Amino acid sequence: MTTRVADRTAVVGIGQTAFGKGLADSELSLACQAVSAALDDAGIAPSEVDGLASFNMEADREVDVARNVGLGDITWFAQVGYGGGAGCGVVGQAAMAVATGQCSVAVAWRARKRADKTSRPWAQVSQRITGHWQWSRPFGLIRPVDEIAMLTRRYMHEYGATRDHLANVALAFRKHANRNPAATMHDKPLTRDDYMAARWISEPLCLFDNCLETDGALAVVITSAERARDCAQPPVLVHSFAQGLPPQHQTMTNYFCDDPLRGPGWTAARHLWANADVGPADVKVAQLYDAFSPLVPLSLEGYGFCARGEGGPFTDDGGIEWPHGRLPVNTSGGGMSEAYVHGFNLVLEGVRQIRGTSTCQVDSADVSLVTSGEGVPTSAVVFTKAR
Amino acid sequence: MESELLLPDTADPVAAEFWAGTARGELLVQACAACGAWRMPPRPMCPACRSTSVRWERTSGRGRVWSFAVPHPPLLPAYAALAPYNVVVVELEERPDIRFVGNLIATADGPINEVDPATIRIGEPVRVVFQTVAGVALPRWVRA
Numbered sequence: 449m450t451t452r453v454a455d456r457t458a459v460v461g462i463g464q465t466a467f468g469k470g471l472a473d474s475e476l477s478l479a480c481q482a483v484s485a486a487l488d489d490a491g492i493a494p495s496e497v498d499g500l501a502s503f504n505m506e507a508d509r510e511v512d513v514a515r516n517v518g519l520g521d522i523t524w525f526a527q528v529g530y531g532g533g534a535g536c537g538v539v540g541q542a543a544m545a546v547a548t549g550q551c552s553v554a555v556a557w558r559a560r561k562r563a564d565k566t567s568r569p570w571a572q573v574s575q576r577i578t579g580h581w582q583w584s585r586p587f588g589l590i591r592p593v594d595e596i597a598m599l600t601r602r603y604m605h606e607y608g609a610t611r612d613h614l615a616n617v618a619l620a621f622r623k624h625a626n627r628n629p630a631a632t633m634h635d636k637p638l639t640r641d642d643y644m645a646a647r648w649i650s651e652p653l654c655l656f657d658n659c660l661e662t663d664g665a666l667a668v669v670i671t672s673a674e675r676a677r678d679c680a681q682p683p684v685l686v687h688s689f690a691q692g693l694p695p696q697h698q699t700m701t702n703y704f705c706d707d708p709l710r711g712p713g714w715t716a717a718r719h720l721w722a723n724a725d726v727g728p729a730d731v732k733v734a735q736l737y738d739a740f741s742p743l744v745p746l747s748l749e750g751y752g753f754c755a756r757g758e759g760g761p762f763t764d765d766g767g768i769e770w771p772h773g774r775l776p777v778n779t780s781g782g783g784m785s786e787a788y789v790h791g792f793n794l795v796l797e798g799v800r801q802i803r804g805t806s807t808c809q810v811d812s813a814d815v816s817l818v819t820s821g822e823g824v825p826t827s828a829v830v831f832t833k834a835r
Numbered sequence: 836m837e838s839e840l841l842l843p844d845t846a847d848p849v850a851a852e853f854w855a856g857t858a859r860g861e862l863l864v865q866a867c868a869a870c871g872a873w874r875m876p877p878r879p880m881c882p883a884c885r886s887t888s889v890r891w892e893r894t895s896g897r898g899r900v901w902s903f904a905v906p907h908p909p910l911l912p913a914y915a916a917l918a919p920y921n922v923v924v925v926e927l928e929e930r931p932d933i934r935f936v937g938n939l940i941a942t943a944d945g946p947i948n949e950v951d952p953a954t955i956r957i958g959e960p961v962r963v964v965f966q967t968v969a970g971v972a973l974p975r976w977v978r979a
Contacts, residue, residue: 582843651905
């Protein structure tokens with residue numbers, strides 16, 4: 449007997465702090481504020497929380513959040529790895545835990561103070577490199593942007609993707625952020641000329657191909673679909689969930705397998721759609737992980753919105769822009785223009801689209817896709833509207 | 836400044852033979868001693884047959900540029916001093932599925948920022964050379 453996670457649980461609360469650089473509050477304080485806000489949004493008391501899902505890169509642990517927010521007996525807790533790959537992972541793990549009765553109210557969160565330059569993980573590497581990084585870092589391939597730049601150049605070579613396609617991504621997300629008062633780049637328009645004139649970070653990627661560096665925290669509350677009907681907000685069903693780790697994948701430096709441009713998204717997508725009553729053609733709006741702009745055309749291909757190599761042209765003619773694009777993507781501004789909190793802000797925007805409360809609201813958005821990091825073992829979730 | 840460059844841990848038991856090879860001027864690839872499958876990067880178990888027995892095969896040292904990136908600051912200080920420089924992925928001539936990260940340099944003892952990045956082409960033929968940095972022989976690549 450198999451039991452699908454489909455529609456058995458719902459996101460009933462979302463909460464977030466302000467996004468910024470150099471926020472005075474500690475990461476733990478931000479985490480607790482986001483969790484607290486999400487519980488208030490759901491109308492659920494902290495004492496009722498009995499499940500916790502978090503990123504394994506989270507600096508503050510379950511005990512710290514539980515002691516501060518005043519949570520009850522926690523009967524289920526788990527962490528998901530691989531940084532930006534974990535966002536939908538913690539949501540889906542929490543949904544599975546609720547669906548299987550291991551807990552009844554689960555909270556998932558991500559808090560980060562990344563805007564401080566000293567917090568950059570790549571700046572803290574030790575000088576003698578062990579493990580798989582020894583095959584790349586000694587040659588000066590040090591930062592995530594360098595690792596993705598290598599794949600991007602190959603992608604452009606194999607499929608004819610161009611910098612104009614990458615600019616389409618950056619400009620679309622900026623336009624969306626310009627409508628979102630919570631977005632870091634709300635007041636900062638971006639033109640194609642700005643993009644083309646920007647300094648290189650790692651060729652072929654320029655400044656505007658990179659996500660922001662953000663301090664902030666976000667949280668979601670998940671409970672059973674049955675209880676969700678009585679919560680304060682309209683329920684947002686967790687319709688399908690998948691994680692993805694393909695054969696012979698190597699995190700970030702995925703240069704050593706047969707088809708490096710076929711990333712973890714393809715693996716996640718196969719399971720995601722196989723266990724859903726909907727497919728890519730039914731998706732009205734998508735939040736695609738965008739630590740770097742080229743991950744967006746790759747994800748459009750991986751999740752089945754277009755064929756291999758057509759992710760670049762898919763972005764032409766406003767293809768991913770709200771409101772008229774064939775698939776509005778990252779409607780809050782995403783990691784590149786709203787905030788980069790390891791992609792967890794994408795989860796909340798995916799929820800808002802089903803609720804009908806986005807600042808770039810897609811009409812009759814009843815199927816909403818969110819994906820996590822492409823380039824690392826990843827995860828994805830489909831939210832649907834309760835009927 | 837050279838001493839601040841990142842270096843592999845040449846004592847890593849899984850990879851020590853590779854670095855012993857570069858010290859002798861040989862580019863080696865780990866192979867399964869049971870089924871013969873080549874694998875890069877090195878690892879303890881053969882994913883084809885699950886044997887933990889390994890041997891090391893000498894390669895031609897010739898390959899083609901599979902892709903490249905050109906990092907600019909902000910970078911670690913030792914790398915910022917060299918930026919912009921190139922980083923290449925090279926696929927081996929005899930086994931294109933075996934790839935190495937390295938740098939394209941103009942002369943065997945030259946720096947990693949000597950080749951004009953605008954002249955680098957995916958597919959161009961290269962051959963390995965070895966540069967010793969703080970006692971570690973790193974494989975780099977020159978145009979063949």
